[in-house]
Amino acid sequence: xDKLEYTALGQTVYHCxxxxxxxxxxxxxxxxxxxFAFFATHYGGMDLRFRDxxxxxxxxxxxxxHFLEHKTFDMKDGNALQLMAANGTDxxxxxxxxxxxxxxxxxxxxxxxxxxLLSFVSVPWFTQESVDKEQGIIAQEIRMYEDDPASEVFxxxxxxxxxxxxxxTRIAGTVESISHITADTxxxxxxxxxxxxxxxxxxxxxxxxxxxADIARExxxxxxxxxxxxxxxxxxxxxxxxxxxRRTMPVSIPMFALGFKGTPAAEGTGLRQRLVAxxxxxxxxxxxxxxxxxxxxQGLLNxxxxxxxxxxxxxAWIMAEGExxxxxxxxxxxxxxxxxxxxEGIDQALWDRLKNAAYGxxxxxxxxxxxxxxxxxxxxxxxxxxxxxxxxxxxxDRADGEMLLREWCVEERTAxxxxxxxx
Amino acid sequence: xxxxxxRLADGVELAVNQTDKFKTGLLGVTLTIxxxxxxxxxxxxxxxxxxxxSRNYPDMEKLSAAADALYGASLGPVVRQRGxxxxxxxxxxxxxxxxxxxxxxxxxxxxxxxxxxxLDPVLQDGVFRRDYVESEGANLADRIQARVNDxxxxxxxxxxxxxxxxxxxxxxxxxxxxxxKDMKPEMLWxxxxxxxxxxxxxxxxxGGAQPERVEDAVRRAFAxxxxxxxxxxxxxxxxxxxxxxxxxxxxxxVTQGKLAMGFRTGGITVESDDYPALLVxxxxxxxxxxxxxxxxxxxKMSLCYYASSALDKLKGLMVVSSGVEFAQFDRAQEAILKQxxxxxxxxxxxEELNAAIRSVVTDLRGRQDSQGQMEDDRLTGLLFxxxxxxxxxxxxxxxxxxxxxxxxxxxxxxxxTIYRLTGKEG
Numbered sequence: 096x097d098k099l100e101y102t103a104l105g106q107t108v109y110h111c112x113x114x115x116x117x118x119x120x121x122x123x124x125x126x127x128x129x130x131f132a133f134f135a136t137h138y139g140g141m142d143l144r145f146r147d148x149x150x151x152x153x154x155x156x157x158x159x160x161h162f163l164e165h166k167t168f169d170m171k172d173g174n175a176l177q178l179m180a181a182n183g184t185d186x187x188x189x190x191x192x193x194x195x196x197x198x199x200x201x202x203x204x205x206x207x208x209x210x211x212l213l214s215f216v217s218v219p220w221f222t223q224e225s226v227d228k229e230q231g232i233i234a235q236e237i238r239m240y241e242d243d244p245a246s247e248v249f250x251x252x253x254x255x256x257x258x259x260x261x262x263x264t265r266i267a268g269t270v271e272s273i274s275h276i277t278a279d280t281x282x283x284x285x286x287x288x289x290x291x292x293x294x295x296x297x298x299x300x301x302x303x304x305x306x307x308a309d310i311a312r313e314x315x316x317x318x319x320x321x322x323x324x325x326x327x328x329x330x331x332x333x334x335x336x337x338x339x340x341r342r343t344m345p346v347s348i349p350m351f352a353l354g355f356k357g358t359p360a361a362e363g364t365g366l367r368q369r370l371v372a373x374x375x376x377x378x379x380x381x382x383x384x385x386x387x388x389x390x391x392x393q394g395l396l397n398x399x400x401x402x403x404x405x406x407x408x409x410x411a412w413i414m415a416e417g418e419x420x421x422x423x424x425x426x427x428x429x430x431x432x433x434x435x436x437x438x439e440g441i442d443q444a445l446w447d448r449l450k451n452a453a454y455g456x457x458x459x460x461x462x463x464x465x466x467x468x469x470x471x472x473x474x475x476x477x478x479x480x481x482x483x484x485x486x487x488x489x490x491x492d493r494a495d496g497e498m499l500l501r502e503w504c505v506e507e508r509t510a511x512x513x514x515x516x517x518x
Numbered sequence: 519x520x521x522x523x524x525r526l527a528d529g530v531e532l533a534v535n536q537t538d539k540f541k542t543g544l545l546g547v548t549l550t551i552x553x554x555x556x557x558x559x560x561x562x563x564x565x566x567x568x569x570x571x572s573r574n575y576p577d578m579e580k581l582s583a584a585a586d587a588l589y590g591a592s593l594g595p596v597v598r599q600r601g602x603x604x605x606x607x608x609x610x611x612x613x614x615x616x617x618x619x620x621x622x623x624x625x626x627x628x629x630x631x632x633x634x635x636x637l638d639p640v641l642q643d644g645v646f647r648r649d650y651v652e653s654e655g656a657n658l659a660d661r662i663q664a665r666v667n668d669x670x671x672x673x674x675x676x677x678x679x680x681x682x683x684x685x686x687x688x689x690x691x692x693x694x695x696x697x698x699k700d701m702k703p704e705m706l707w708x709x710x711x712x713x714x715x716x717x718x719x720x721x722x723x724x725g726g727a728q729p730e731r732v733e734d735a736v737r738r739a740f741a742x743x744x745x746x747x748x749x750x751x752x753x754x755x756x757x758x759x760x761x762x763x764x765x766x767x768x769x770x771x772v773t774q775g776k777l778a779m780g781f782r783t784g785g786i787t788v789e790s791d792d793y794p795a796l797l798v799x800x801x802x803x804x805x806x807x808x809x810x811x812x813x814x815x816x817x818k819m820s821l822c823y824y825a826s827s828a829l830d831k832l833k834g835l836m837v838v839s840s841g842v843e844f845a846q847f848d849r850a851q852e853a854i855l856k857q858x859x860x861x862x863x864x865x866x867x868x869e870e871l872n873a874a875i876r877s878v879v880t881d882l883r884g885r886q887d888s889q890g891q892m893e894d895d896r897l898t899g900l901l902f903x904x905x906x907x908x909x910x911x912x913x914x915x916x917x918x919x920x921x922x923x924x925x926x927x928x929x930x931x932x933x934x935t936i937y938r939l940t941g942k943e944g
Contacts (some may be wrong), residue, residue, distance in 0.1 A: 103617075104541075104617070105541070105617070126537070126538065126539040127539060127887050128883050128884060128886050128887050129880075129884045176807040176808075177807060177808050177813065177873075180806060180807040180873055180877060181869060181872065182873075182876065183873070183875075183876025183880045185806070185807075185877070185880065186807065200884065201880050202879070202880050202883045202884055203876070203880075232816075232817075232820055235774065235822075235823035235841065235843070238773045238774050239774055239823055239841060241773060242669060242774055243668075244667055245667075345667075345770060345771045345772075346664075346667055347660065347663040347666060347667065348660055348664065381582065382578050382579065382581075382582040383578075383579055383582030383583040383585070383586045384579070387579075388577060388578050391653075392649075392653070394656065397656075397657045397660055397661075398661070399664070418660065445583075448586040448587055451586060451587065451589055451590065451619070452585075452586035452587075452589065452590030453590065454589065454590070455588075455590035455591070455612070456592075458541050458542070458613050458617050459541060459542045459590075459592075459611060459613060462540045462542060462888075462889060463888075464887070517771065
């Protein structure tokens, strides 16, 4: 395996590509008690239309990736969750917009558990009976999201911002959409997306990287397999579909999500755009920047407020979310401040301080093996090296932030989603 | 990792977990007082007001800028309930000196900043600034009222309020919304002075620095706090329900019902010899992917989207929390109790027992990989004198737990109160 040294960060990562196309990353941490493994496919809730093996385009209902995540734990002779839990590990999985990841951590039996992880994820076993039963469980889960105002305000924002891109879709689908899922749908999607060339394996802890590669070679098929081809919809216009959307739910104070629709990063520049966009979030929304404090002092915002940057193939946006009795005034103030910063420039001392802080927070993030493995996997799917972030930071200056502010944070690219209390 | 402990004054302690494994250091100061309806609101509000500004950094913008300059040191107030105590903390996480881009020390300036925030607030007429108290009071009231937004935790919160009514345990660690809104600067200032002089004080550091260096930084930054005090920490354990099982039902506009059930543990707490068996029992019954609740009630019977149990190791409680369809309340409740009954009768396999033991052991040992969990464990251990019952020693006791012991502690669990959150009709 190739040994990658990141001396500034005190990290060592081993990497290799198996003949079947699987990429493996191992983050060796001798002083950690737990071991962690993360096996992920580049397939998530927004991947609805894709090319089948025979070259034809296939359309699938919303929620298949998430449904598949639930059913992947089924094995011909039992359930992987219980098999691994019996070995004292804590296996779990998540589905995001463009990734489904399976993982476990534990303090013993790492090799055995890795073996189980790789085999249950790569060998599908679905019956119509078990699919029918899962429909009930997932319908309950979907209803729970529908009762969650934080989730609904986010769904409202996406649907307002995007008119065509499949990121509009709910990751878990709807009770209606999942009713169309059959065992065949699951097999088809598994065949397309759960092949080594479309997947990545990341592991961390006090483990031997070569053993990780050996076990992957033993368990997975040798046949070379390429990444899947996916269509996320017609190109999106730069501006949002709707600038405002609202509904009522039982909340105590109105909740809002404010989005600025961005331009997707050019290939190989995703990490750079992320760092710039996150710094722009800080310039606008950080407690050490002027705007946030003004809004807080005027009582327009409270402590439950945060911002983040989202990017997936074909889409990117900045979102601020929180509680406010006057969400529209918050939006207007943010737009005004963005215009001012775009025109007058960002204060250099503020920018430097925020950059320092952002670097420190990414270093802190590395304490977690879980977070590090997930970042390595995401960066891999984007064709990038996550741990190069110290160098990328050095290449960024405030002009990058100002350009992004001028381009993205304008009225026609802004959408506001609000959940209002019931009468 | 090496553990150090030192008494700096009566009721004032410093604990250090020295390890190089993290990229960051974590420094914490915790003031602990009894949970009491008369003082809880002030206890929760004080750190929020302090977080608005110190004399040197009088507003949030300047204060955050000072933290950002320390590579984004995250300095935040945390209010925790531990047993029947309210723990008011400031925790500061900052990158280890090794990763500072300019090679400068971060621990000392971070400690200094924390000390200023806690002990040297910005003042107006000799008390807290009125506008800070008013806006933080309003925010705290909002947070208390926002508890209802997350129905899963709301159901458990309501269960505890009903089940432990009249016990200090049921007092909300955030206090009361009306009191928060009406708080006056003079009242809060008096509460702050008595918190500083009367609370139990625990300093904690986890990270790569030497304990002597930490002690020195703490002594310099927090000098006014290093005075002796008599601050006992206790928690009243009620072994058995006071009467027959009570069912409480609330109706709200929700699409999924919540069912929460509270049990008394027969007096078993972290200090009991039975505690390792109770940990295993809880996991076998209701925590994790191999538990009875997950496998039977959720997976096999599809009665709940989630169903799990959790312990309060200080108060001696077990709480089952589940999400169910309205039509299934009775069936789900029956199924949950039936599973517990099976455990009481010892009707579980050796495999289930082993899986539960491994899961508990994994959790106990794995906590050493998290700086936040290490802080929390050390604080709880020191406050309740159960340091010996944490981590590795406890893990070894758990490994020796037998099936009979699990069944025996399960028989001690007594159902006290049931809480149902149901939909509104029509």
